[in-house]
Amino acid sequence: MLKKCMDDRSLIIPTKNIGIKDRLSYEEIPVQILGRQVCKLRTKKVASVKVLWRNQFVEKAT
Numbered sequence: 001m002l003k004k005c006m007d008d009r010s011l012i013i014p015t016k017n018i019g020i021k022d023r024l025s026y027e028e029i030p031v032q033i034l035g036r037q038v039c040k041l042r043t044k045k046v047a048s049v050k051v052l053w054r055n056q057f058v059e060k061a062t
Contacts, residue, residue, distance in 0.1 A: 029054040034061055 035050040052061045 026055075034058070 030051045031054050032052045033049055034052055037048045037050075039046045039048060050061055052058060
């Protein structure tokens with residue numbers, strides 16, 4: 001089922017600075033590490049790093 005699209009100008013990403021290649025893809029470049037976290041599982045520890053990418057906002061960091 002499709003839902004009505006609500007126009008939200010804050011979600012538009014400027015495409016002037018993004019170099020799109022022939023295969024309609026682009027390279028994400030990390031800019032800054034925002035945080036680190038170590039999750040403890042039963043027998044091992046897993047490190048997680050939050051990264052700010054070049055063409056994204058801080059709210060969209062992964």
